[in-house]
Amino acid sequence: MGTDFLLGLIVLIIKSAVVLLVVLTLAAYLVLFERKLLGRMQLRYGPNRVGPYGLFQLAADGVKLLLKEDLVPDGADKLLFLIAPGILTFTTLTVFALIPFGGEIHLFGHTVPLVIGDTDIGVLIFLALSSIGVYSVALGGWASNNKFSLIGAVRGVAQMISYELPLSLSLVPIFMLAGSLSLVDIVDAQKGYPFILVQPVAALIFFICGLAESKRIPFDIPEGENELQAGFHTEYSGMRFALFFLGEYINMLLLGALMAVFFLGGWHGPWLPGPVWLLLKTAIIPFLLVWTRGTLPRLRYDQLMHFCWKVLMPLALVNIIITGAVMAA
Template identity: 45%
Template sequence: MTYPDPTLFGHDPWWLILAKSLGVFVFLLLTVLAAILIERKILGRMQLRLGPNRVGPRGLLQSLADGIKLALKEGLVPAGVDKWIYLAAPVISVIPAFMAFAVIPLGPEVSVFGHRTALQLTDLPVAVLYILAVTSIGVYGIVLAGWASGSVYPLLGGLRSSAQVISYEIAMALSFVAVFIYAGTMSTSGIVAAQNDVWFIFLLLPSFLVYLTSMVGETNRAPFDLPEAEGELVGGFHTEYSSLKFAMFMLAEYVNMTTVSALATTLFLGGWHAPWPISIADGANSGWWPLLWFTAKVWLFLFFFMWLRATLPRMRYDQFMGLGWKLLIPVSLAWIAIVATTRAMQNQGYQGWVTALIGVTGVAAILASLLAWRALRARRRRTPHGPPAQSSDHGAFPVPPLPVKESADA
C-alpha cells in the first residue's frame, strides 16, 4: 500500500500555513463552546430537567455568557502560593492540548485559492508518538497547580493526576502498538490511508476498547475524575483558582477531550473516510465532504464522554488503579502478541489470517461482554438487601457501643 509521504508537509505558502493553524484553533474553540452547552443539555435531559434555557434562544448563548462571566471575575491569588508557578500552571495545561491537534488529518487534499493542500497542519513519521509526548506534558500543569497552591487538597489532586496519567498512558500506548503493526506506519495520514478498505475498529476491537477506557482516564473525566473528586477533595487541583485561570483549566479539559476523540477517529474509525453506505457514493471521500464525516465521528466520542458522566458514579481509587494495571495492560500485551503473529503469517502469504483475526476479535468482544455481565451479576448478589446486621464481634472492627435510652422513671 502506498502511504502519503510526511516530508511533503510544510511546503505550503506561509499564509496557507497560518490559515490552517488559525482554522485548527477556531475549530477547537468552537467545539469547546458547543460541547459545554450540549453536555449541560444532555445531562439535563438524562436527569429529567431542561438544562440551560435562559441566555439566548433556547439557551444557545449560555457558554458564551459563562466565558464572559469568568473573564470579568476578579483574578485572586491566595496568600502563600508560589506565584510564578501558580500562574504558569494553567498555561502549561492548555498549550499542549492545542499542540497535539497539529498532526490530526481532518480531510484529504483540497484546493484553496488554487493551491493543493491537505486538511492537516503537518505530519511526522512518528506523529502518534508526538501526540503521546505532547499530551503527557499537560499533566505537569495539573501537578504544578496542586503543588503551587499551598493547600493540602489541591496537592492531593495533583498527586492523583500524576499516578493516573502514568498508569493509563501505558495502556494507551500499548493499544497503539497493534495499529502500528497492522498499518505499518506511525504517521497519522498513513494510518488513515491504511483504513481505506477496512476500519481498524473491526480488525483491532480489543485495542479500541482499551483505548476507549484509557482516553477517559487520560482526560480526568467521570467516572475517572479522581484528581478533581469534589466530594472528597473540595475541587481538586484547581480549588484555589478563579477567573481566567480556572477557565484555562476547563478549556484544556475539553480540548483534550476533542483531541483524544480525534485520535480515536484517526486510529480506529477510518479518520475522514465516509462511513458505509455513504462511502459508495462518488465524491464522498473527496473535496470538503470528509471534514463533515470527521467532525461527526469526533462528536460521537464526545457524546460518549457526556453519556458516561451522566451514567456512572466515580470509582474508588484502588479500583481505578487496579483496572489499569491488572486488566488493561495485560490484555493489551496479550493482544499485541496475537496481532503480531497474525500479521507475520499474513506477510508470509496466509491471507486467511485476516479473517481469523476478525474472528478472534469477535470472540474477544463476546468473552469481554460475558465477563462483564457475570461480574455485574456477582456484585448484585453480594449486595445486601435490607438493613445490615450488627455483628457482636467487636474485635474485628472498632464499633462504638450504641447509646442506651434512659427510662422515663429515671
C-alpha cells in the same frame, strides 16, 4: 523559492487559525451540549434563560469568568501558579496540528494537504505532548500552597501516568497494521476498512484510557468534590480556572478525533466531504463521555489503579502478541 516559502507560510497560518477557531468553538458548545443532555437524563431543564434555547449561556459564562477576580493564594509559587493552567490547553491544542482533516485540495494551482503538520513520528509526538500535559495538574496542585490541592494533584498525576502506559500499548497493533507512525499514513491504511473491525480490543483500551486521561467519570478521581473541594484546581478562579475547564473539553474533542483517526477510518467515507466525516466520527466520543457522566458512579482510587495495572496492561500486551502472531502467520 522565496515566493513558495511565503505562500506556504500563509497557508500554514490560515490552516492553523481555522483549526483553532473550529476546535475552540466546538469545545465551548460542548459545554452547553453536556449541560442540556445531562438535564434531559436527570429529568430537568438545562440552561434555557439566556437567549433562545439557552444558546447565549456561553457568552454569559465567559463574561462572568472574565470579570471574576484572579486570586493568587499567599505562599503560592506565583510563576508556576500562573502558567500551570495554560500547559494543558496548549499541549492539547498542539496535537490537533497532527490530525488529517481530509485529503488534498487544489487552490490556485497548488496542492494543499488538509493537515497542519504531517510527520513520520506523529504518534510519538502525540504521546510526548500528552505526557507534558501531566505537568499542568502537578504544578497547579503543588504551586497553590494548599494541601487539598496537592493531594488532588498527586492522585491525578498517578492516574494520568498509569493510564498512559496501556494507552500507548493499545496503539502498537495500529502501527503494526499501518506500517507507519504518521497519522496521515494510518488514515490512508484504512481506505478499505476501519481498524476497529480487526482491533476492537485495542479500540476499547484506548477509549477507556482516554477517558481516564480526560479525568472524566468514572475516572474523575483528581477532583473528588466530596473529598478535595475540587482537587488540584481548588485555588483557581477567573480565566485561569476557565483554562483548566476548557482544557478538559478540548481533551474530549481530541479523544474523539484520535479515535476516528486510529480506529474509525479518519476522514474516509462515502458521499460527504472528508472533514464532515471526521467531524461526525469525532462527535460520537463526546456523546459517550457525557452519557457515562450521567450514568456511572465514581470509582474508588484502589479500584481505578487495580483496573489499570491488572486488567488493561495485561490485556494490551496480550493483544500485541496475538496481533504479531496473526500477522506473522
